[in-house]
Amino acid sequence: MQKQPPLSSAVSIDGVGVQFRTKRADVTALDNVTVDVREREFVSIVGPSGCGKSTLLKLVAGLVRPTSGSITLRGEPVTSPRSDIGFVFQKAALLEWRTVRRNITLQGEMRRMPKAEIARRTAELIEMTGLAGFEDAMPHELSGGMQQRVSLCRALLHQPPVLLMDEPFGALDALTREQMNSELHRIWQETRTTVLLVTHSVAEAVYLSERVLVMSRRPGRVLEVLPVELPDRNDYSKAMASAEFGARTARIRELLGARTAHD
Template identity: 50%
Template sequence: MAQALSTRAPATEPEIGDVVGSVEIRNVSKTFRVKDREVHALDDVSLSIRPREFISIVGLSGCGKSTLLRFLAGLDTPDKGTITVDGAAIAGPSLKRGIVFQDHRLLPWLSVEKNIGLALRTVLGTAAEKAARVAELIDLVGLSGFESALPHQLSGGMSQRASIARGLAPRPPLLLLDEPLGALDALTRARLQDELLQIWQQEQSTVIMVTHDVEEAIVLSDRVIVMQPRPGRVRRIVDVPGQRPRRRSDPDFVAARAEIADLLET
């Protein structure tokens, strides 16, 4: 029944059956004014992202990673250039583009179940279909038994699982992750990396993730976009070799980590 859910979308966006999550970023630039000076956040950034890829963007602070993610989410617009998803220009926020932040942003007075269900308020479907989708996601992210728990009753990792489930609820072809595991301890972070891979493989969304963790990017991604700062530009796109799951001790992993680290240091 949950498969019957669909989304209302602006007329500028493609029909739901045509949406697969391909992204084209062409010659994007952005300058912000901060008090009495200008900050050139992005300069002539171009990227092509294929449907169902897992892409990570890494770079030093100030390289425009989160700014680019905000453009993709429809929360801001570039000064120059174009961004399209499945051939359609981004005209603002859309349920076809889910986003998860470092801060879980769960509403503290709502249960896990109701927080996830919030993302389905404007989705077409019956109450039973929406309840089935929420139950499916709670199981997918490993929160069965915590449906009625409030956010303050959850660990940090559990809260992020609920946040990821909420982002996935409308079945977005494109999922945007802004340092989603950055606030977690190392053990919890490593465990959630494995779980995030399983979720991506099951949901079949295109994923674009911003992270400062080079190893995390290599563990999860098909390709890693290495940015250079001031202004933010694409320095290199690194194809990640090897089948998943990837072992940090494998020679290919070590070589990719060294390549990206060198790019970030020079």
């Protein structure tokens, strides 16, 4: 991929800290996190369980308020739930009483988009994600991978400038996950949207991202932000076999492992 010319920042997280009050004590989930995500960039966040990765996404979506610091989404400070985003959850979170098609169109209905446009976008996305033929199936009739595709279509329907994904493939088997990864890469290239992806999988992060944000154990801090340039991402197995891929995953594992060891 040729490098994009410098664009304005899509998401700007500035000195953000989050503390949760539990019965026993105050827990610091995030501590002084500062990140800038450029427009059209693909950034992954990896880190050990409970490091506040998911909280970071919810902060960007305005679903959680920070205790300190500030978040800016597309130039506007985030103070309440934002709707100029698409959100994909770990669980597909489909409405089990709606068909595949109507789960996707829900996004447009809630936003009062014109009916014709909803139909057109839905058809496009169903085609793009390989859901053709399943439009009238109910969620329970689909496998986990297919459900997550529906969830992705729903998140993309309104062409959100920013797509937030919280471990979207965490519940899938390894093979399906690889397949979904290369599909997501293609979809990202086609839609040119900014993506912020939270994942447990180092390989997934390196394969998909232009930059990988490595976080420490709780309280979550940014350990390092690694730029990744893979020679040929469009060929999944080639990209995974490249020296760059090996070097990057090794570095991330080292960061995560080292941190775990002396903690």
